[in-house]
Amino acid sequence: MSSNTFGKFLCVTTFGESHGPAIGCVVDGCPPGIAIAPEDFVHDLARRATGKSRYTSQRHEADEVEILSGVYEGRTTGTPIALLIRNTDARSKDYAEIAQVFRPGHADYTYWQKYGIRDPRGGGRASARETTMRVAAAVIAKKWLKEKFDVEVRGWLAQMDDIVPALPKGAAIDFSVVESNPFFWPAAAQVPELEARINALRKAGDSCGARINVVATGVPPGWGEPVYGKLDAELASALMSINAVKAVEIGAGFASVAQKGSEHRDEMRLDGFTSNHAGGILGGILSGQDVVASIALKPTSSILVPGRSVNTAGEETEVRTKGRHDPCVGIRATPIAEAMVALVLMDQALRHRAQCGDVGEVKPRIPANKARRQRVKSGAARPAKGET
Numbered sequence: 001m002s003s004n005t006f007g008k009f010l011c012v013t014t015f016g017e018s019h020g021p022a023i024g025c026v027v028d029g030c031p032p033g034i035a036i037a038p039e040d041f042v043h044d045l046a047r048r049a050t051g052k053s054r055y056t057s058q059r060h061e062a063d064e065v066e067i068l069s070g071v072y073e074g075r076t077t078g079t080p081i082a083l084l085i086r087n088t089d090a091r092s093k094d095y096a097e098i099a100q101v102f103r104p105g106h107a108d109y110t111y112w113q114k115y116g117i118r119d120p121r122g123g124g125r126a127s128a129r130e131t132t133m134r135v136a137a138a139v140i141a142k143k144w145l146k147e148k149f150d151v152e153v154r155g156w157l158a159q160m161d162d163i164v165p166a167l168p169k170g171a172a173i174d175f176s177v178v179e180s181n182p183f184f185w186p187a188a189a190q191v192p193e194l195e196a197r198i199n200a201l202r203k204a205g206d207s208c209g210a211r212i213n214v215v216a217t218g219v220p221p222g223w224g225e226p227v228y229g230k231l232d233a234e235l236a237s238a239l240m241s242i243n244a245v246k247a248v249e250i251g252a253g254f255a256s257v258a259q260k261g262s263e264h265r266d267e268m269r270l271d272g273f274t275s276n277h278a279g280g281i282l283g284g285i286l287s288g289q290d291v292v293a294s295i296a297l298k299p300t301s302s303i304l305v306p307g308r309s310v311n312t313a314g315e316e317t318e319v320r321t322k323g324r325h326d327p328c329v330g331i332r333a334t335p336i337a338e339a340m341v342a343l344v345l346m347d348q349a350l351r352h353r354a355q356c357g358d359v360g361e362v363k364p365r366i367p368a369n370k371a372r373r374q375r376v377k378s379g380a381a382r383p384a385k386g387e388t
């Protein structure tokens, strides 16, 4: 009932607040035998962390994962995996001024209405800090998906404020570029423009929103479920549960409103689908094409620009949020979006194996990437690793 757990076979529960002693998660239902060590968590946690560049909050957390259970001699045992990260750089006095005031756009007011009490320090449970454990849990999912199925889940920042990547339509994303700048931006030449935009927002005490795209490649057809367990429905729920997310699109998303049926449908040839407007999901079940999702994150609500609000005593007041905050929380949300997609995919893969593991490969099987191969051939896209 309290909704701190998600997943059916792979169940992830997170706990902890931004300024509590620690944050953690329990991952239950993980198959035995997966090699997991504390070092496995370092890369993705650092990609998500604050304080890694001048463009995010300057809170410096070590984000060191302690594996408390479920792993013996470096391998998962099939029992619940408990992971813990201690909070080491909380500055709760920053929140003294706003402890009795509701920040407009934040969850302060709604938590207060629901529980009649709230932990205001660092946003409590409604802080971006909570997403750390999603990323930690997904390290296991990403590893399992890659090792067992060669499935990879990767994302990039697809819009920041009104800036969009200057890439030709349909161009392949070069992930070495995405990973080489603190914005996860796919067009290197624009990074100075992004830096200037964040600097200007900081100076103005304001913030901006962002869009993130996530793609899962190498997925087999068949994962997913019909009706209430649709894979796209579960992706939408998982992605929407990330703090600050206000919209989720799968495949063509809202653009499908203005498409004709003859354009939207992804035609099938024996050598591949000719397009991927479905985002790899038909009837809630994977077609074998890449899974494509996109999310919109709202502008950070903890800003210096004064805003009108009310306080817990029921008086009208003005609020300015000082302290260390992200001018654009979307800048470091790429690994969080990847994490939610990976966790949903692993959960659905385990569910598929449980019910339909004996079905095997069904003919005909349509290869995934004809549309992409055509773009490569026409010069609109670069070949990906291993692609000719």
Ligand code: EPS
Pocket: 018, 049, 050, 057, 058, 059, 061, 090, 091, 094, 121, 122, 123, 126, 127, 128, 129, 130, 132, 302, 323, 324, 325, 326
């Ligand atoms: C956050 C405010 C900042 C961020 C925090 C999210 O925390 P604080 O006010 O305690 O310095 O640093 O994010 C993280 C610490 C994190 O690991 O993501 C907020 O307002 O949501």
